[in-house]
Amino acid sequence: MAQMTLGKTGITVNKNGFGALPIQRIGRDEAARLLHKAFDNGITFFDTARFYTDSEEKIGYALSGVRDRIFIATKTMSAKVEEFWSQLHTSLKLLKTDYIDVYQFHNPAFCPKPGDGTGFYEAMLEAKAQGKIRRIGITNHRLALAREAAESGLYETIQYPFSFLATDEEIAFVNRCRELGIGLIAMKALSGGLITNSAAAYAFLNQFDNVLPIWGIQRERELDEFLAYDKNPPALDEKMRAVIAQDKAALGSSFCRGCGYCLPCPKNIEIPTCARMSLLIRRAPAAAYLSEEWQGNMRRIEECVHCDHCKNHCPYGLDTPALLAENLKDYRTFITK
């Protein structure tokens, strides 16, 4: 079983973390069964967020009995310092614990620092002094901000989307985090469902000893797959490198990652799915996306009022309304074939 230490945090865990965003979509007992199975098979790092509806509650329900043998990372998206405290107290209560191992600012628009006038970083320090949190982390989808956080020396972990679709710049950033002793928590290792070869995704990330992937798990077969890779890691051999190169070339660089940071849309367009429909119908089993319901969701793109909220909030700099229009056009052609 591969172990790793997350930067200088002193957190040593199995090199597979449990990403607890998807357990929002399943029942409490089913989630508890998955969480237990993960723990019983050596997974001890669980990443959640106050923003993930009942994910924290499910972790508290399932794992409070083994609290001292696991590490919990959660996140706050608070807009004010008072909210920081109320969210932290809610998280502690739902997680049935009196401390959080890694408390992270959840994709903030700026890098909180002491003396910046917001009081956020000071609140983190105070929470640490009170023993309510043990390490300070940050998550972000923007490379420039993640870099700023790394170089600031203020963060013990950084959570960033990292998969084999990473650019050379992103790989350099991950290596820089290693030099700085910062633990890199990798989210979106399957790029929001666009990477369908999980063995290749695993093999790629396995070569970075400072990177802890948190696999988003909703189904038992997904958990079983990663547990099997843990026992018999897929090799990053020439064949696997060729698969990765082919997949990277097919996706290009300006594709929607499905992160949802462009929401809400005033016209309720399901942007994170609609803006990558062309890829989904070709890479995932298409049937689910050709239903009446999805045809209706895609038609809603025509109602776009070009307010540019999505474009201005996309961390990947995508021209989202244009991407939606392209996807709708392609979807219609695909459906009439």
Ligand code: SF4
């Ligand atoms: S530009 Fe269109 S798709 Fe984007 S948020 Fe506005 S209405 Fe929604």
Ligand code: SF4
């Ligand atoms: S358009 Fe941008 S912000 Fe919206 S889901 Fe896609 S990648 Fe994320």
